[in-house]
Amino acid sequence: MSETVKTEKHGFQTEVGKLLHLVTHSLYSNKEIFLRELVSNAADAADKLRFKALSDNSLYESDGELRVRISVDKEQGTITISDNGIGMTREQAIEHLGTIAKSGTSEFFGQLTGDESKDSQLIGQFGVGFYSAFIVADRVTVLSRAAGHDATTGVQWESAGEGDFEVTDIEKSTRGTDIILHLRDDEKEFLDEWKLRSIVNKYSDHISIAVEMWKEEVPERDGPDGPEGDKIPAEPAHWEQVNAAKALWTREKSDISDEEYNEFYKHISHDFEDALTWGHNRVEGTHDYTSLLYVPKRAPWDMWNRETKHGLKLYVQRVFIMDDAEQFMPTYLRFVKGVLDSNDLPLNVSRELLQDSKVTDAMRKACTKRVLQMLEKTAKKDPEAYQAFWKEFGNALKEGPAEDASNKEKIAGLLRFASTHNDNSEQTVALADYIERMKEGQDKIYYIVADSYNAAKNSPHLEVFRKKGVEVLLMSERVDEWLISHLNEFDAKQLVSVTRGSLDLGDLDDDADKEAQKAIEEAAEGLVSRVKASLGDSVKDVRVTHRLTDSPACIVTDENDMSSQMVKLMKAAGQPVPEQKFILEVNPEHDLVKHMDAEQAEDTFAEWSQLLLDQATLSEQGALDNPAEFVARLNKLLLAAK
Structure with a gap:
């Protein structure tokens, strides 16, 4: 080391400055956690040395008894937490104590509300660690030397927890780190050794490293039988272990x-x-x-x-x-x-x-x-x-069926969804609950995936299910489409989208329903042919619907094609998406479709057909490729109807 002591002043990383302000202003109600955090860090440093010493025993420097020590200087108003763990170099002290080495810190600070009680919980999730020292201290001094390094390579880090900190080269004969807290005048209660012992017992009893505090000399004294009985021997001053130190x-x-x-x-x-x-x-x-x-x-x-x-x-x-x-x-x-x-x-x-x-x-x-x-x-x-x-972790759990096929059924049993059974968007319905409520003759679990809860709840695809009183699961989270692509069945019941393929309600449709549907299809053959001719290759197919009771038309994804929601997800992720065409289903019983069917002029009929497709696309996808063209066509037909 050079003869000139090297001292440098550094500015805190912006996020550290923010965190220090929050720590000192939002955690006032739980001040004693500073000791838990610092003792925990010291124990981690000891653990890390033990691991590194597996391959290099010399790091112990002839001192293999790892420990954390807490000492008090009432005259100076300081608490010192010392460990003989891995220690830090000068560069590590600057890096670890001057910056927050966590990705996403901007996101973290963006979530803060200004409400101290809420922010304190968020800060707890972020982890305050070393910076908790400033809850009770107006100045913190850190002395450290990395294990295996020369005594002359010690470093002193010091800060008042404001805009900057100083780093100085020092000589330190022992490895490890000493953190010295210079307590604020109104925090001197923590100089009471019994209070510190009780905090250690409360928060750190489980730590596998011994936590020690200094015990003053105890002179010889009378035993339980008084002056005439056996004496209790004197105890010299010593470091006393105050935690159980058993993992x-x-x-x-x-x-x-x-x-x-x-x-x-x-x-x-x-x-x-x-x-x-x-x-x-x-x-x-x-x-x-x-x-x-x-x-x-x-x-x-x-x-x-x-x-x-x-x-x-x-x-x-x-x-x-x-x-x-x-x-x-x-x-x-x-x-x-x-x-x-x-x-x-x-x-x-x-x-x-x-x-x-x-x-x-x-x-x-x-x-x-x-x-x-x-x-x-x-x-x-x-x-x-x-x-x-x-509410906190559901979307993470929804990733499970795709990642963990061996536990797919177990994970599926833990999933919760919104459904038409409830009047709100709360995801409370388990698949087992759904199955218990299935209608007589129902053998499938029906669901819909949409951009939002309201879009799912009000989708025209649900009309026939409402008419028959059949429950439908309403899915609107981004992860839902991914989930459902890997979850085909639960408890031997197939999960079926109400927006894909031909609707087959099985035994939910009686013979009368099926006869009526067949009659409607036969009567609408001419209408379907005209719509197909008008729309050409802009659709995959046109057919009579059995899903709708109140709406004129809807678009449906073919059974083997990618769903419209998956197409949107892939586009949003910048992934190439194959050209997708949908099936248009029309409701011949609807007044608008009847009006269109009566139109003799083929060019006007074509405009109505395109309008019907645009409406159905807008209802399903929430947007059109050319909304201006849609508005112009709608205005044209409205004016013609005058």
Whole structure:
């Protein structure tokens, strides 16, 4: 190191400045979480050193007893959280403490409302980590030195949590990190050591690294029998462990309280809320491992960001290996948090090795099955809680049938939809509920996919179903078309679109219905032929409808063609789409169609035919390729009718 001490001033990344403001102004009601966050980070640093030392034992520097220490200086008004973990270099301190290394931060800040109570929940999902120090401190000093580096390579980072921070080269004899909080005058209550111990016991008892606090010397004193009895020996001053330091997932389930489970969830997820449900299982036999899996109550703010990492914390024989091991949880369950501790994987396991491991595949299948069972149980025991879960995570779960064919039926049972059975857009109808309400003679599950709930609910394709009292599922989320293309049946009942192919209601149509339909078709043969000739190759076919009772016409997708919704999705994604032609179904019983049929002039009849097609297209797709032409044609026909 040069003789001149190198000090530099850096500006915070814009997002850090915003986060610091929010942390200090929105988390005032839960100040004590600063200690949970900092102790958690310190424990993570120790875990990371333990993992790296598997391949380089010298990183321990003759000190293999990993720990976190909390000390108080009442005269200086400071709390120090120290660890002997992996530590940081100068460059790492600037990067990790001056920027938020998360993609989608702009999206996160865009979701903030200005309502402190709501924003504090969102901040909890984002994870405040180190910056929680500024909840109680008006200045923070960090001293760090990376394991395996020379003592002269230490770094001091310091900031008042405003616009900038200073970084200085220092000499630090021990590896790891010391975080010194200079408490605000109104936060001196946290200098009470018993208060700090109680916070550690509350939030950090489950951490597998020992958390220690200094205990002053205790002189020899009288025992329970008084001065004449045996004396209690003196205790010299020493560092005393204040947490259980036993990995929670290694303990017996019967010995763990719900509060402990929830605190551990908050430790691994950095969420502020309790989990919705969890499952703790120890598996012995062909594979030997323990899993502790949590389903959150609220979706993480970045769940739809494709760059966001997800997965479980992976341990091998109690040794931390990696965060976000995505190999053990399918993408549609990316919201699941938890820990997986295996005795079957090698300690030097890598992400690449996990990709091709039979053990990984078996554990993934088992964990997936367990989460689905947890959700099934919640749906059965607490429908209200499950409905709240569905609002948060339903669209992610809808990705399941396409991704996980082996669990398609289980996933389908967890899906919820809006339907014509209800008067609102709430997605509360399970497929099993639908089947229970099926009409006598009904053997199919009917659905419609549209751009919006209102478009689905008011689609002319539903007219005959309303007339017969047949329930139809109403789908309007972007993911629904993708879902339904991979979900063909449930409980041996075929899912059928009301907008595709020829409508066959099976036994829902009696003999009288079928005879009436046949008579209408025969009577309208001339009309259908004229419309076909007028529209030419702008449609795939023209036929009499059996779907409509109140509307003059609708367009239908051929059974083997791509649906109109899928065409729109592909176009929106910039994907090439083959030319798509639809079938026009006309309702000869409608007054407009009767008026058109009576028109003798073929050019005027052609205008009516095109208008009918445009109306049906607009009703189905919500837009036309040439709306100006449609308006001009409509005006022309209206004027001619005067």
